[in-house]
Amino acid sequence: MMIIVLTSCRYFQQGFDMLVENLMVEAPSFKKVLYVDDIKKATADDFSRAKAIVVDYGQSEVRVLNTLLEIKNRYEQSYFIFITRDACFESTIENILINTIADFTIDCKSAVRKLSACLAHFALEDQQVTIFKNIRWHHLEKEQRLTRMETLLLPYIVSGKKNKEITRYLDLTGKTVSHHRRNIYRKFAVTNLTGLYKKFDHSI
Structure with a gap:
């Protein structure tokens, strides 16, 4: 199972590395994680093989959401997980786009705990959808x-x-x-x- 992680924060990457390493024992299907600081750096082949795309969405940026919306339509097999902040839902337009793209959204304050649970459920194919609306x-x-x-x-x-x-x-x-x-x-x-x-x- 390949996961694409969109983040420009090295601390987020380090934390995610530790999380995946711990999950490897219980979920050996996690074989590769591709980190990109710009989603356009991932190739078509990367997207076709990605089972999940984790987005570290810490700052409002509609341009990124527009690109992710296009990717979601092209690669329907990918499961989108957004790590975001409450403030990102204050904009109605962003709210609409995030709710359309994300299969699971997590507030960064409890990201580690919830992301662990999400990935564990994901590995067991017990997926759920969480939606926030402003x-x-x-x-x-x-x-x-x-x-x-x-x-x-x-x-x-x-x-x-x-x-x-x-x-x-x-x-x-x-x-x-x-x-x-x-x-x-x-x-x-x-x-x-x-x-x-x-x-x-x-x-x-």
Whole structure:
């Protein structure tokens, strides 16, 4: 089993090394860990062999989330684990993207304990999903009553993807994407993506 770890912190890497070393005894399937400080440094072959991608997401960076969203769509077998901070969920756009990408999220304050449990469950194929939503996004999602398709499209829309790009990711027709994009804008009472961003930033 190969794991890709995205981190620029050497202390995180050292801690993860110790964790994996301890797990090797009980989970010998952990054979390789690839550390990268930029996800674009990992190759297509790396992603195709990776069973899990661990993301040390300590600072808000939507560009990284956009790249990870694309990777998640190309390599569906990969299980995404985010080590993050509560502050990273304050942005509605980041909240939407993280909740779409991550299969498991862990607050850094209890990262070692929870990551140990997560990887142990993962080795036993007893995986679980943990989702956090900020107050604005929870309020808006409930209020607007988005359909399943609208919820599916929203992360791609807020990440700035054009309709043509979205059709490739989700195997939908341009007409279908355009229809649901219009419905999303209508439900949020906006006419474009800028208006949607403002709605997320200022809603309470």
